[in-house]
Amino acid sequence: MGLLNSVGNYFRESQVWGSIFRHGVPRDRRTRAMAILSNVFLHLHPVAVRKSGIRLSFTWCMGGLTFFLFLAETITGVLLMFYYRPVVEYAYADIVGLRAHVTLGLLREIHRWGAHAMVIAIWLHMLRVFLTGSYKPPREFNWGVGVVLLTLTLLLSFTGYLLPWDQLAIWAITVGSNMARATPFAGHEGPGAALLQIGGVPLIHGGSDARFLLLGGTVVGPGALLRFYVLHCVFIPVVVSVLIAVHFWRVRKDGGISGPL
């Protein structure tokens, strides 16, 4: 024990350690506050929080779990991108190969189940925020940010659904994306679309409407696979990351986790 401690102290007093952490060992109030304040990630927390706010039975840790699951999805997702090609000819085979031949082929399992878990966790986080009335002033705006995050999380899961390119994938996406056909004005079977025409030539038809924009074609085909891949791996995750940063920042700025006034 004594040896371990002195080795530990040797490192903690070294120039390298000091240059990374900028503060001493978090043993007293001051250094513990510094531990939070001088770290860009931990700095999303306040230095001190209400005792009741961090009780597990109050938050159910659901916001935190949603965030962890998002991280787990990002990490496994990046690894999956090494093996997966978003092309109709390869997509399915890559998924099968991933399970059969790749060491740690468990990645896809973790990624898939994690996605489902994230969907459930985010609902439950919303439920707890609702039941504790934490959307009330001054947290109205952050609740709104949360609702957008909820929508994006569902879309993230939905776009990922197509990528294995199996029967489950294309038909679930076909059912889901058929809705876009009926968008008012923007879908060719939607109300008002027929009004948008120039000299009798309709502007909105099967090859130009909202569904076409989403799928890059009139059916769920190669175009849809590529678009969903880009949305799933780049666009939506980036937007979600930014919004999560805003969300956390506002939790802090709005006075930390809520509690009775």
Added chain:
Amino acid sequence: MMTTFAHILASVDPAQQGSAIDRIKSFVDALCAPYYFVPLTTLLLVIALVSYKQWTRPKAALLVFVAFTVFYGASMLDEDFFKIIKKPDNVPITMMIYFTGFCTWLGFRQAAVNDDRMKRGEPLIESGADDKVLVWPDLVYTELIALVLCTAFLVVWAILLKAPLEPPANPTNIPNPSKAPWYFLGLQELLVYFDPWIAGVLLPGLIIVGLIALPYIDKNPRGNGYYTLKERPLVISVFMFGFVIMWCVLIVLGTFLRGPNWNLFGPYETWDPHRPAALLNINVSDVFWVVLPEKLNVAWWKPGLPSEASFGIPAFLVREAPGIVLLGGYFFALPVFLAKTVFRKIYTQIGLIRYAVFWLLLSWMFIVPIKMVLRWLFNMKYFVAITEWFLNV
């Protein structure tokens, strides 16, 4: 309706063929017909909201948990039910049921304790606003432990169960039924009762807008930052109806009860793809202009849909007039009436604009169950059907 009622009675009739288990199964199957399933779950929710102090007591809740688990576990012995349950993509549904149930209990338990304490004038569970703790180490370590447990949970889950993978995509082989991802099954269910632009665009849009609008409509300053039911009964009841019944229960319905051709099946029934599709549906206009006069059989009211303009009003508007009156009453007259009676206090609290938004959201949420029940009971299709204008509601 009557026939199914007879069916239920028959299912408990001991003279009928089959073992006791079979009779229980067909009883449950009959109860799972949507006109029982959705109203019954709603009734359960109402009972749960009213008696939250009783059922949330740990012993009572444990009893509910055990009873449900026994029922759910025993159901798995049924081949047809097990086939649905074990489909890898349905695994999250089981998780959803248990986790949502547990979290609802946890929230309402604390609400019950808090409401009791408030009555006795004692401090809340969450009281002690000045008790602050340092984030390092208290919170950071909690987070670390949660992260480790969460990772372990995911890894174990991934080892035990393979992720769903079906045969490769085949654009010519359409599965029957074709289902959306499980979390969208509630929305897919709406397609049965509404035109695609309402079910697929308007209603989901209203859910999102409605959630964002919630903090601006709910002006009740109490219940901010602690669990309670007594201080905000209306908002919590409406939200729980939306979340539990209109979202979760419809997902369960879509998963377990919707089979080939989107027909309804009991949870223990075999999915028979050859079962005939549903009956012909009728509109309010048919009821008013055809069914009613036929029933009444008086000289001055001949059955038949109006086909000519009268008083300069086009025929289709005359035809749809009864539905327009009904819907107009629902969307525009009812809120005025309510503002003067039941919602009087709310109206004075939140004012005209907020009240209008509140009613817009509330009315669209409740038109869903209204149309469902009318469809199941009377095969009703539309209140108003002006196909030319895409106005089919």
